[in-house]
């Protein structure tokens with residue numbers, strides 16, 4: 001058996017088209033959705049991510065601003081910028097690219113973003129809303145994974161799902177979204193004993209560890225759906241995921257590739273979150 005490749009590029013393109021048409025309608029109604037992306041420091045991977053995010057916004061007709069600051073920026077200066085963006089009516093979404101330099105408290109920065117502009121969905125009030133089943137923003141990467149599962153027609157109600165990785169930005173919100181959709185979810189971390197025992201019982205496996213190719217075909221139940229969130233650069237300079245694609249596709253019914261899987265979906269869902277923040281702001285103004 002050889003599984004299907006889930007095409008994140010094609011699905012993301014469809015979502016971006018939909019965002020573009022909703023954006024035109026919103027502009028006609030008097031609001032141009034705006035995203036501010038803030039980058040502190042010179043991490044090369046972060047620079048690529050932020051440029052891709054801003055370019056995707058512009059292509060879909062959204063207003064976007066990229067603010068780049070040197071690694072010497074102080075925490076107080078960054079907090080001032082975030083507060084200024086909170087107060088800027090042209091900005092509906094604020095994204096501070098992580099990781100931040102070590103002298104800046106990321107948690108404090110995220111907590112300073114106005115929750116209604118927190119398009120990453122990382123603010124504790126947004127994490128709490130997600131946990132209580134009433135999300136305002138769904139964090140972009142897990143949200144993108146949910147869209148991929150829906151587009152593949154994967155039955156979530158009653159499914160057994162395993163999420164490997166328990167970060168606040170991917171693993172934990174992924175777990176919440178899957179369980180809200182009716183799956184029975186196990187979340188694994190680096191201390192999990194016999195990881196393969198868990199994954200071999202799963203209908204859906206989502207891997208977000210940052211450990212290149214750590215999940216192989218021997219760990220997957222025949223017919224399972226495998227989602228690879230990982231983005232790693234191998235010794236050869238090429239991108240690879242946390243899943244050993246070649247062995248997993250022999251066993252799974254469907255697998256996401258890296259690149260071309262979850263990555264483009266993350267950006268597409270950032271556009272959706274920004275657009276929806278702007279739609280809510282427009283609705284509030286009209287009331």
Ligand code: NDP
Pocket residue numbers: 141164165166167168169170171188189190191192195208209210211214229230231232262263264266
């Ligand atoms: P973190 O480093 O914050 O978290 C990694 C998680 O994986 C931790 O919970 C850790 O466990 C767990 N883990 C590490 N090694 C193992 C192991 N051997 N077995 C089981 N669990 C393990 O990573 P992120 O969540 O930020 O990112 C994960 C990956 O996803 C990275 O490759 C990142 O680049 C990628 N990513 C991709 C995005 C996209 O758009 N496609 C967006 C965001 C991230 P413990 O808690 O015990 O430390």
